[in-house]
Amino acid sequence: MEIDARTPPLQRITPDHDPRLPARSPTARLAALIAAYAPHDGTFELPVRGMRIGRASASPPPWNHGVHHACLSIVGQGAKSTRVGDDTYVTDESRMMVATADLPVTGRVIRANPAEPFLYVQLDLDPDRIAALTPRVFPHGLPKAADYSALDTHDTPPEIVDAVVRLMQLIAHPDDIDLLAPLIVDEILIRLLRGPSGARVAQVGQADSTTQRISRAVAWIRDHYLDPMTVESLARQVDMSPSTFHYHFRAVTSMSPLQCQKVLRLQEARRLMCLSAMDARQACRSVGYVSASQFSREYARLFGDAPGRDVLKLRDEAVPLSRVAP
Numbered sequence: 001m002e003i004d005a006r007t008p009p010l011q012r013i014t015p016d017h018d019p020r021l022p023a024r025s026p027t028a029r030l031a032a033l034i035a036a037y038a039p040h041d042g043t044f045e046l047p048v049r050g051m052r053i054g055r056a057s058a059s060p061p062p063w064n065h066g067v068h069h070a071c072l073s074i075v076g077q078g079a080k081s082t083r084v085g086d087d088t089y090v091t092d093e094s095r096m097m098v099a100t101a102d103l104p105v106t107g108r109v110i111r112a113n114p115a116e117p118f119l120y121v122q123l124d125l126d127p128d129r130i131a132a133l134t135p136r137v138f139p140h141g142l143p144k145a146a147d148y149s150a151l152d153t154h155d156t157p158p159e160i161v162d163a164v165v166r167l168m169q170l171i172a173h174p175d176d177i178d179l180l181a182p183l184i185v186d187e188i189l190i191r192l193l194r195g196p197s198g199a200r201v202a203q204v205g206q207a208d209s210t211t212q213r214i215s216r217a218v219a220w221i222r223d224h225y226l227d228p229m230t231v232e233s234l235a236r237q238v239d240m241s242p243s244t245f246h247y248h249f250r251a252v253t254s255m256s257p258l259q260c261q262k263v264l265r266l267q268e269a270r271r272l273m274c275l276s277a278m279d280a281r282q283a284c285r286s287v288g289y290v291s292a293s294q295f296s297r298e299y300a301r302l303f304g305d306a307p308g309r310d311v312l313k314l315r316d317e318a319v320p321l322s323r324v325a326p
Helices: 026-037 127-137 157-174 174-194 196-203 210-223 231-237 244-253 257-275 280-286 292-303 307-317
Strands: 042-045 052-057 064-068 069-075 079-084 087-092 096-098 103-111 120-125 151-155
Touching: 026 052, 026 069, 026 120, 042 120, 052 157, 064 257, 069 087, 069 157, 079 120, 087 151, 087 292, 120 157, 127 174, 127 196, 157 174, 174 196, 196 210, 210 231, 210 244, 210 257, 231 244, 231 257, 244 257, 257 280, 257 292, 257 307, 280 292, 280 307, 292 307
Parallel strands: none
Antiparallel strands: 042 052, 052 120, 064 103, 069 096, 069 120, 079 087, 079 103, 087 096, 096 151
């Protein structure tokens, strides 16, 4: 994800003091706050730990490719399409996304313009806080998850939007952040645990849960994408049998381990060609491909164009490779 290193000036942001805001919907208030703290296109870290916002004024921009981390994503304005494996998810002002594991994803803004840009906020899912809250939300034990998919979209509850608005309003009061932000974050996590994705969110706080085991496997593939890999060796790392591991890996990520490795290799090749001025042949070898023709075929299948043309297009349009919105 592209992060703007410049922190937006806090003293000029006072949307929570606007007397018109109480009469507006929670989503409209959220959009106003995001627009105020994201003055131009990009992604911005906020003073609240694990919270970031973003703006995109173009629709449709090129597909963005990267790794989506475990987080809650809420859209204040506009719409976004996210692909994981063969599955596609759409988020907008009425539907939020919950990601419970690290996943290679492809994203594209599908509704935005300069007058009404795409505006979103993300809040990381803290495993320690979820682990502490889960026994209180589920005192009689966890309900069984309907499935293991690490991405889910469903209707955005106004109560969660209202809590996120209150969390963002703390930014104008820096002395309150350390005291009050953890309380509001806990409220958001409790509402997530009680919601449609609750059983899967709870697994984020369990180190030995199926979701977290698969998330560790994805992290290993990402960090060792050049290394030889077998399903058997990955399964041993997360204490699963090969057949169980393969089944759950696909259930969580919507792809096989080898497909995941291929996507991560191709994403790295694209990054190298854009940022290191490598040509396709050099990038092919750098990410572990032996066959240049196979590399070109698979690259075009994932990114929609041959390596050389794709990279030229990205450079001409100055597209930030690491930007992956919800």
